[in-house]
Amino acid sequence: MLYRDLDIPALLIDKERLEKNLADMQSYANNNKVKLRPHTKTHKMPEIAQMQLKAGACGMVHHETGAPLADNITQQTLDALHNVELVLDAAGLRKENVIMCHVYIPKVEYWDEVNAAYAKFFGAHKPARVVVPSRELHGGALVEIEAMAEMSNLK
Secondary structure, eight states: OGGGOSSOOOOOHHHHHHHHHHHHHHHHHHHHHHOOOOOOHHHHOHHHHHHHHHHHHOOOOOTTOOOOOOSHHHHHHHHHHHHHHHHHHHOOOOOOGGGEEEEEEEEEGGHHHHHHHHHHHTTTTTEEEEEOOOOOOOOOOOOOOEEEOOOOOOO
């Protein structure tokens, strides 16, 4: 099949580049003793999550120790934001490049603590934010954070 024979809109993925990016990210995580986990909310594709697992990603664990997640919302928020910072660093970006975050919490009562940790992390930089109260999060997590950052030049 030729690309011009595809129905549009269509999503075309350079598989070699995707596999290299996944391998590079996993290598960076391994070198920094960080545990990655597949995150289908980011790319909406179970196939890519499976590729992440094959590359070495694991489930829900603390980013530095590999231990189970903290049992309080403040520490889990700080841990999630630290993971965001590691991903940004791997891409040659800083938290000031973040333009928007989606914050998922299972209980709206957690908002004040999440907001305080979020404000501490970003400081004077205030990216747009969407808070999504949801039911249970994967693996019993109390917070999940998805960050979008602006890049001036793509690799």
